[in-house]
Amino acid sequence: MRACTAAIVILSLVLPTAAFTFIGSTAISRSYGSLKAKDGLLSWQESFEKVLNPFTPIGEKQVLLQDLVARREDVVRDVTDAVSSGRPIDLLVEGSELKRAANGAQAVQRQINDDILPSLIEDAPGILSSLVQAGPSLATRAVESTQVISSFFCSE
Numbered sequence: 001m002r003a004c005t006a007a008i009v010i011l012s013l014v015l016p017t018a019a020f021t022f023i024g025s026t027a028i029s030r031s032y033g034s035l036k037a038k039d040g041l042l043s044w045q046e047s048f049e050k051v052l053n054p055f056t057p058i059g060e061k062q063v064l065l066q067d068l069v070a071r072r073e074d075v076v077r078d079v080t081d082a083v084s085s086g087r088p089i090d091l092l093v094e095g096s097e098l099k100r101a102a103n104g105a106q107a108v109q110r111q112i113n114d115d116i117l118p119s120l121i122e123d124a125p126g127i128l129s130s131l132v133q134a135g136p137s138l139a140t141r142a143v144e145s146t147q148v149i150s151s152f153f154c155s156e
Contacts, residue, residue, distance in 0.1 A: 044078070045092065048068060048075075079091065089102050089106070
């Protein structure tokens with residue numbers, strides 16, 4: 001481990017004119033501090049997603065945050081536009097993990113609103129009468145279950 005660290009320090013001293021430092025698959029520009037992906041400059045949304053990623057190294061996160069602060073006018077403009085248009089999901093990078101999660105959450109919300117809630121409202125009277133009829137037996141089973149659990153955890 002010390003040999004590896006020493007080699008990195010020596011290389012950083014020997015190669016101070018290198019244009020980029022590579023951290024994983026990301027190139028960090030020494031002259032501008034901006035980050036580049038393999039296919040070009042990262043958008044501020046991609047930089048933000050990398051900052052949120054718990055597996056992004058701390059050194060890379062520092063550079064990403066500096067880049068985001070430098071691009072704050074773009075970030076504020078894009079966020080303001082997305083919120084005022086009612087489409088904040090448009091801020092997420094297409095194909096990213098965050099975008100897939102947001103789309104999945106929207107699908108679940110649609111299913112709840114379109115399918116589950118209407119059927120619950122329709123079936124509510126029958127469900128309530130079933131609960132009232134089954135109430136005494138459910139209460140008895142709950143008490144029995146509590147006693148079993150209590151005897152399991154409280155036995156000496």
